[in-house]
Amino acid sequence: MECICSKNNIEFYNNFQLKNFNTLKISSVADIVYFVKGEQDILDIFELYDDVHVLGWGSNTLFSTFGIEKPVIITRKMSDISFRHDTVEVQAGASVQKLSVEACRFSLSGFEFLIGIPASMGGAVAMNAGAHGQSISDCLISVRMYDKNDKKIKVFSKDELLFSYRNSIVKTQPGRFVVLSAKFKLEKKDKNLIKKMMDDNTQFRINVQPSLSLPNLGSVFKNPILPDGQKISAGKLIDKCGLKGFRILGAGVWEKHGNFVINYDNCTSSDYTNVIFKMYDSVKKKFNIELECEIVQAGRLSEPEEKIWKILKKD
Ligand SMILES: Cc1cc2nc3c(=O)[nH]c(=O)nc-3n(C[C@H](O)[C@H](O)[C@H](O)COP(=O)(O)OP(=O)(O)OC[C@H]3O[C@@H](n4cnc5c(N)ncnc54)[C@H](O)[C@@H]3O)c2cc1C
Incomplete structure (x- = not known):
């Protein structure tokens, strides 16, 4: 290379x-x-x-x-973070964990949930990353994006990004927008309180999520929302299908939580895809619920993988 x-x-x-x-x-x-x-x-x-x-x-x-x-x-070499009073301007490739730590240093609250998410700011905006009842769109003011259709850089307000649960126009119109930077407004708070929230969030993750020493892509499926508005845990549905520990070659469902798939032994994209399809298909057959995949697929597909991704990519 x-x-x-x-x-x-x-x-x-x-x-x-x-x-x-x-x-x-x-x-x-x-x-x-x-x-x-x-x-x-x-x-x-x-x-x-x-x-x-x-x-x-x-x-x-x-x-x-x-x-x-x-x-x-x-984008990871495009990573400036610049604070001004209670606002911060962040380039797309900046680590959101660094952002969380820096905000705490300035006694600014709003990014406590980002601790433990191994993401870039641009990726977090695209996916509307969230946890512990907070999400990246909560304190967002605007986003600078390149719009491929118009061949122009434009500034989008939070409302124009049409955020919803793990979704935004960046995700629903793949290939059209590139997040360049974003501006957020945070809230001045006691640094010790912010730190305590971050520590609690870290402890929660240690208890319920695999660390990156077990390579993974975070939650595979969104938690489904039933017609009556009730949100249920995708992990619990997968668990009730008896799939914890289920493996195909190098990839397998984590033994402690059904919504994580681990690369246990040099897994291929096809091992991973086959495992997540088994999860999807089992939940559909047992509960008549079609889980929505959070993972983004990129690159060349074999014929069988193409068939599976057609089913999984629904939004
Ligand atoms: C251990 C672990 C824990 C996790 N915990 C959480 C959690 O608590 N909450 C949560 O929401 N997610 C979580 N995730 C999932 C993941 O971190 C988020 O979805 C995150 O937002 C992805 O950011 P990224 O920079 O890694 O994106 P990538 O994987 O690099 O990209 C994801 C998508 O965003 C697009 N994208 C990336 N950057 C840009 C850009 N600048 N402009 C336009 N599009 C862009 C990509 O093209 C792709 O479509 C977790 C993942 C792991 C591995």
Whole structure:
């Protein structure tokens, strides 16, 4: 793998191994990746290509073992965080955990839930990441995005992003928007209270989620909401199907919580896909509930995988 700089000085690599760029530690080679450092790099890349895959910290993305044909833009080197009074402006590739720690340092509340989420700000906005009753959209003011359709950078208000449970227009219109930066308004609070909330959140995660020493992509399915508005735990449904510990080759359902799938032994994207389809199919057959997948799939698919992803990708 050789680093080459294009004429406009964007760092790029051909045949790039993404194993250390996704939290599932899937081995997947991208034909070409670009490490962007600013907005101009992204504008320049869209002069070259019409369709790219944007990668934050890869904590919700299942890369294909057969590789990635689309050019990949990696945002993690575009990571400035700048506080001004009770507002903060954050570039897309910034780590949300760092954001949480920095906000606490300035006695600013609103990002306590981000501690323990191994994500970039751009990925968190795209997925409307949330936990412990808070979500990234709660304290958002606006987002700067590149809109591929209009070939322009625009500023979107929170309302224009149409946030819902783990969803936004960035996710529902894949490939159209690139989050460049976002502005948030936080609330001044006692630093000790903020720290206590972050510690409690960390302890909660230790009890109910696998750490990254068991490579995973977080919750596989959204918690379904029944027609009467009741939210039920996807993990419990999967557990009632007797699937905790269920394995296909290198991938398996975590023994302690049914909504996590672990890369136990060099799993392939097809092992992972087959396990999550088994979870989906079992819950459908037993409870007549169609679970909605939270994971984003990227890259070349085998024929059987393509069939499964057609069923799983519903929104
Ligand atoms: C251990 C663990 C714990 C987790 N806990 C939680 C949790 O509590 N709550 C929660 O909501 N999620 C959780 N997740 C899932 C995941 O962290 C979130 O979905 C997160 O928002 C993904 O961010 P990312 O930067 O890793 O995104 P990636 O996986 O890199 O990308 C996800 C999607 O966002 C798009 N995207 C990324 N950056 C941009 C950008 N700049 N512009 C446009 N699109 C972009 C990608 O193209 C892709 O479609 C967890 C995951 C793990 C592994």
